[in-house]
Amino acid sequence: MKIKKGDSVVIVTGDEKGPAVRKVVSVVDGGRKLVIEGVNRAFKHVRRGHPKSPQGGRLQVERPIDASNVKLHCGGCNSPVRVGYRFTDDGAKERFCKKCGAGAGVISPAKARYAKS
Ligand SMILES: [Zn+2]
Incomplete structure (x- = not known):
């Protein structure tokens, strides 16, 4: 959840x-x-x-x-x-609000593999 x-x-x-x-x-x-x-x-x-x-x-x-x-x-x-997951620019996973798109806090630390280059 x-x-x-x-x-x-x-x-x-x-x-x-x-x-x-x-x-x-x-x-x-x-x-x-x-x-x-x-x-x-x-x-x-x-x-x-x-x-x-x-x-x-x-x-x-x-x-x-x-x-x-x-x-x-x-x-x-x-x-x-409702809540979704997405990756921030530096590759950290965060939750976000599906209604307004606001971030709801990072839930796992930045990983280079998911970073946007
Ligand atoms: Zn919202």
């Missing part, structure tokens, strides 16, 4: 859909699922001795949602967009 940890996303379908821009806390299951801040919260029942709840009890945790339910939020368009 094209979504990474720390990205701003919008949930476009599913139980948690809404217009809010949210942050990806972590990517799980090889990119198929995402944990998103404040989304899909559930109670996890823990025994005594748990580091976050020494007495035991119920902890609120965020559960992963399917990555296909979210779209990257583009600051340029101020809307949820």
Whole structure:
């Protein structure tokens, strides 16, 4: 998937859909699922001795949602967009917004083989 940890996303379908821009806390299951801040919260029942709840009890945790339910939020368009990959002039791979064409961050370092000469 094209979504990474720390990205701003919008949930476009599913139980948690809404217009809010949210942050990806972590990517799980090889990119198929995402944990998103404040989304899909559930109670996890823990025994005594748990580091976050020494007495035991119920902890609120965020559960992963399917990555296909979210779209990257583009600051340029101020809307949820689809993401593509392209190479920059110096051969680095970057993601970009398919709507406005703005770059969305380099995801692998420059390689001469992909550089435009
Ligand atoms: Zn855009």
